[in-house]
Amino acid sequence: MSQEQKLNFYATPPHDCNYLPNKSATTLFADPHFEKNNRLYSALADCGFRRSGEHLYTPHCDDCSSCVPVRIPVNEFQPSRNQKRTWKRNQNIIVTRQSAVFNEEHFALYKKYLSDRHTGGGMDDPTPDSYMQFLTASWAKTYFYEMRLADEDNLIAVATVDVMENALSAVYTFFDPDYSHLSPGRFAVLFEIEEAKRLHFDSLYLGYWIKDCKKMNYKDEYQPLEYYRNNNWFREP
Numbered sequence: 001m002s003q004e005q006k007l008n009f010y011a012t013p014p015h016d017c018n019y020l021p022n023k024s025a026t027t028l029f030a031d032p033h034f035e036k037n038n039r040l041y042s043a044l045a046d047c048g049f050r051r052s053g054e055h056l057y058t059p060h061c062d063d064c065s066s067c068v069p070v071r072i073p074v075n076e077f078q079p080s081r082n083q084k085r086t087w088k089r090n091q092n093i094i095v096t097r098q099s100a101v102f103n104e105e106h107f108a109l110y111k112k113y114l115s116d117r118h119t120g121g122g123m124d125d126p127t128p129d130s131y132m133q134f135l136t137a138s139w140a141k142t143y144f145y146e147m148r149l150a151d152e153d154n155l156i157a158v159a160t161v162d163v164m165e166n167a168l169s170a171v172y173t174f175f176d177p178d179y180s181h182l183s184p185g186r187f188a189v190l191f192e193i194e195e196a197k198r199l200h201f202d203s204l205y206l207g208y209w210i211k212d213c214k215k216m217n218y219k220d221e222y223q224p225l226e227y228y229r230n231n232n233w234f235r236e237p
Contacts, residue, residue, distance in 0.1 A: 007031055015027075020213060026059070026060045028058050029056065030049070030056040032054065035139075041056065042167065044056050051137060051171065054138065068227050069208060069227070070225050072224075072225060077224070082221075086183045090182055092150045092151060096148075097145055099143065100136045103144070106158050109158060110131055112177065135171060141163040142161070142171070147187075147188070156179045157174065157179075166202050167205055168192055168199070170189060192204050
């Protein structure tokens with residue numbers, strides 16, 4: 001019997017939804033005590049699961065299916081005009097892959113980003129421990145992709161990326177709000193697409209797409225996009 005067959009899952013009690021107003025949510029977690037590895041992670045990602053810290057989870061709401069797992073088939077990706085402009089505008093950015101270890105400069109940028117983008121959301125007073133617990137897992141193959149302007153050496157963004165068996169997963173990206181005009185979030189996704197191609201992978205997982213949530217529905221600008229519904233991946237939401 002395989003590890004996947006032995007794995008148990010646990011549902012949380014209903015709680016307030018973080019994305020849609022006046023909605024409750026239930027989350028299904030893989031057993032937190034089960035020994036995890038990259039093979040299991042890859043298999044569960046293919047079934048719509050996502051990583052947050054040490055935990056693998058997926059939405060499991062009784063009366064709502066708005067949270068849809070999505071991934072980009074990177075070898076078929078066709079950038080839009082706007083994406084091409086973003087890529088061209090950021091050609092002076094140097095990206096380096098760093099080990100997923102605590103870095104004071106990264107942490108300072110993370111705090112600045114949260115203070116600007118997520119004030120009052122429960123994330124805007126992080127500690128070094130909570131920061132690392134959120135972004136990394138002892139069993140995951142995680143990297144911090146550091147993005148700097150070549151002519152100034154300024155750190156403008158850090159993209160946290162997991163390397164799975166045949167895909168990358170965009171875990172979280174934070175950036176300097178002073179450089180929002182460069183669209184660093186979009187550039188990070190475009191870079192991750194190219195990185196997945198370089199590694200000869202098939203997909204880049206983007207987490208959950210939510211049509212009625214502005215901060216989550218941007219993902220459908222990357223086409224073609226695959227959506228996970230009814231235990232299968234589709235090209236239409």
